[in-house]
Amino acid sequence: MKFRSIGSMKVSALGLGCMGMSEYYGDQKEEDSIATLQHALSLGVNFFDTADQYGLGKNEALVGRALSSVRPNVHIATKFGFVRNDAGEVVEINGSPSYVKQACEASLKRLNTDYIDLYYLHRVDARVPIEETIGAMKMLVDEGKVRYIGLSEASPQTIERAHAIHPIAALQTEYSIWSRDIESEVLPLCRDLNIAVVPYSPLGRGFLSGTIKSTDTLAENDYRRKTPRLQGDNLQHNLSLLQHLEEIAQQLKISTSQLALAWLLANGEDLIPIPGTKKISYLEENMAAVDIKLPEDVKRFIDTIAPIGAAAGDRYPEHSMKLLNK
Template sequence: MKTRKLGPELEVSAIGLGCMGMSEFYSGRDEEEAIATLHHALDLGVTFLDTADMYGPHTNEQLIGKALKNRRDQAVIATKFGVIRTADGGFGGINGKPEYVHQACDASLQRLGIEVIDLYYLHRVDPTVPIEETVGAMAELVKQGKVRYIGLSEAAPETLRRGHSVHPITALQTEYSLWNREPEDEIIPTVRELKIGFVPYSPLGRGFLSGAIQSLDDLAEDDYRRHSPRFQGENFDRNLEVVEQVKAIAQEKEVTASQLAIAWLLAKGHDIVPIPGTKRRQYLEENVAAVKIELTFAELKRIEAVAPQGVAAGDRYPDMNSVNR
């Protein structure tokens, strides 16, 4: 496995592992297979593991803590805070207040069973709290030795600049893929100007770019993607047409559509570290193999021609108010 740097210092595997689906949002739970997948990721050199306190809620951090009990030194653990979950699993808003930053960090450390979090993100920007105050509290965690590096997620360029002026931001996590190329306009130029690493989540468009989802019938009743605008009605059909074109290019290159989508992201810059999510060893191996795929300039242009910016039909979320803030 190749490595890349987020910011000036944090070295991670070139491809990370998104762990959310092991505990929530996608149907099916298999703790034994999830732990085996986490262990296999480490064996393959995938050191960068991504979780959040709201996944589960809370149970995803506990799962990772259990899996890494004797392998902590092999992993770079990234977790997130700020999205509040209620006792019944509902959503209770966003909290970026300084006192909550400390409470959330202590709770995550306990669930993960570790002494320090390698990369601690603000999951969503709280519009009621100046970003300087939230980042200031995160900086205190660094001084206390509870966190090594800090990051933001779905933050707008100006928010990123303001936060970075308080304490160096190591990474920005934002959705980026052939399905969502909007970060290319302002976000990626900003992180490169500030020397901040970029971590694309949902690099496979929530699995859509894999080509495995041909209709809503392929998704279980409790799969949250059934409520995503891009998976609805005419949007689904239009997006499927794009995926079929990506699949055709992948077949010519004798790789999978997923591998092509990840390889495209890796080719966009050495400061980019995608974190495709999976809960099965089979798909982990497929995703990791993308690091070996080389794309020519002509191939990149052809891929981008079939998936230009704005090609996806429908918004990323039913409510877009909490992103790019």
């Protein structure tokens, strides 16, 4: 495994996104998820990403159980901000100082730990000045409950305001071959401020792996069935883009997943993608990407066929898009 930096932490160049182990991507088997988490450790992965809202807290508890015996040797990132009811519906985004403290205490308990390595505001609460939210998160750092502070899907203006209150160590945002919007403003700003970028969905929610050619193959409870990029004409357009990537991968004798991850890793040492999976076979395939060096002509060709805005359709349904870039 190769390693990159978030603050003083040396984290594996590829982390493991744990969301799908508890929700959103069809059914889950806890024993398979724990086996995958433990196998990740054997591959050198030491950076694990969860959030309090994944599985209504179940994902944090799962990660806590699986990693408790190796806690000093791993870096756990979690997030707060989404408030959901018992039915799983999002009620609000809450970034109030009182909720910051409440959410952190609950996450610490579920994770079975006394500190969080990287604590993100999952989405920006438009009702609360970011200075107040970050001020409360800074108090958690001062108390030793949080090591580093992060933001997720924040606008450049919010990032600058937050960073003025307390150093932001990492920005988590969607970034992949078919989601390159951050390259125009967000990524340059993060580099100016020495903020690491943690791309989630680096495989386009599985689409860039080449395994999704129709939503009919997805489980009934898989939320990707409602993803705009996988609908109708959008899907057909995006499949054409995928075909180009599959041809490149075939020429390089690697998988399209490995191509997508190697492309991200080649875009800067400050990028730490967190591909998620529940399966050991996919985990091994993904982690092998750290040893792949893309030829410069391949990178240039990908820039040509998949520039900013190349994918058809929004990243999320309309109600979720409204929460981005705040």
